[in-house]
Each structure stands twice: as structure tokens, then as C-alpha cells.
Amino acid sequence: MPMEKKSYTFDEIKQKMVNYCVYQDRCHAEVEQKMRDFLLIPEAKDEIFLYLMKENYLNEERFTRSYIRGKFYIKQWGRNKIRMNLKQKGINEKLISNSMDEIYEEDYEKTLAKLYQNYFSTQKGLKDYQKKSKTIRHLMSKGYEYDVILEVFNNQDIQS
Incomplete structure (x- = not known):
């Protein structure tokens, strides 16, 4: 039997997205992907996105800097691999270059x-x-x- 998807209210979805962003820094693409699971109308998506950014749950620069630190200091990746992975996540080149100073x-x-x-x-x-x-x-x-x-x-x- 196919499982039914549970439907959530707008506020429940908004809270789930806040929790998703609080658990770990996220980039816009990850949040966008997660929101697809909820089959929201574009206006609702936009409203949640704006809320997450306004309340600083979603911050692309913080995500980028945190990602760079983690991948270098924990996984010992070099700059090229970090840059390539950030580009795949939709982070722009200027932000990546400006954030590389996280690696001494x-x-x-x-x-x-x-x-x-x-x-x-x-x-x-x-x-x-x-x-x-x-x-x-x-x-x-x-x-x-x-x-x-x-x-x-x-x-x-x-x-x-």
C-alpha cells in the first residue's frame, strides 16, 4: 500500500524549516530542496524564505564560511575541492573567494x-x-x- 503523505499547515512547515536551518547552517539550494517535499505554492515558499533570511536562520555567507572551515579543518580538503563543492551548492564565486580567508x-x-x-x-x-x-x-x-x-x-x- 502506498504511504500517504502527511499534510502540514503553513505554520507547521515554517517551523519545520526553522528547525532544519537551526540544526546546521544551510545554503539556499538545500532549503529549496527541502521545501519541495512539502508541495508549497510559490508564494508560500517565498514567504518562508524571506522569514528565514530576515530572522537570520538562513545566511549564505555564514553557511559558506562554516562549510569552508569544516571541510578544511575536519576533512582536510584543499581549496579546489571545497570551491567545487560550494559551486555545486549554488554559491556564487565572489562569496566563495571572499570566504576563503577562513583557512589560514x-x-x-x-x-x-x-x-x-x-x-x-x-x-x-x-x-x-x-x-x-x-x-x-x-x-x-x-x-x-x-x-x-x-x-x-x-x-x-x-x-x-
Whole structure:
């Protein structure tokens, strides 16, 4: 038997959207997607959107800054991967660029150096140049920039 969708009043939906935004910072696209579940008329959607923004439950800049911090400091993603994922969420380039200052350059280089060391040291049975190219590919897949990776490589070679 197909399950019936429970219908909610406008105020209940509005409260559900507030709770959704309070639980964790959201971008407009995520809120838009969530509202599709409720089959609202466009005017009701607009009213809820305006309310969420006016009451500061929905703030694209706060979301972007929080997302950048989380993905870098917790998941250790590089700037390229973070930028690409934010673009997929519909965040504009200017906001992304202005928010990248959430990642301190010193932390970025330290994290990259640590990731380099950890990955490079796990490569067994390969020649040094193979380890190096495999490590570069790994770091690029995590979103780090090629020139920054090379800089770290050169610094590591000097210290070795």
C-alpha cells in the first residue's frame, strides 16, 4: 500500500524549516530542496524564505564560511575541492573567494605537509619518483593546488 503523505499547515512547515536551518547552517539550494517535499505554492515558499533570511536562520555567507572551515579543518580538503563543492551548492564565486580567508595559510601548508608525509610514507615497494607522483595525485584528488603541493615537496626534500 502506498504511504500517504502527511499534510502540514503553513505554520507547521515554517517551523519545520526553522528547525532544519537551526540544526546546521544551510545554503539556499538545500532549503529549496527541502521545501519541495512539502508541495508549497510559490508564494508560500517565498514567504518562508524571506522569514528565514530576515530572522537570520538562513545566511549564505555564514553557511559558506562554516562549510569552508569544516571541510578544511575536519576533512582536510584543499581549496579546489571545497570551491567545487560550494559551486555545486549554488554559491556564487565572489562569496566563495571572499570566504576563503577562513583557512589560514600557515594551517593550509602544515596540513598539506602532514598529509604528504603520511601518504608518502605508506607507499611501499615503489621507486621514489613513483611514490612522489602517486602522492601528488592523491593530494590533488583532495583538492590541493599543484603548485602548492610542489612547494611542500621541495620544502620536504630540503628537510630530508
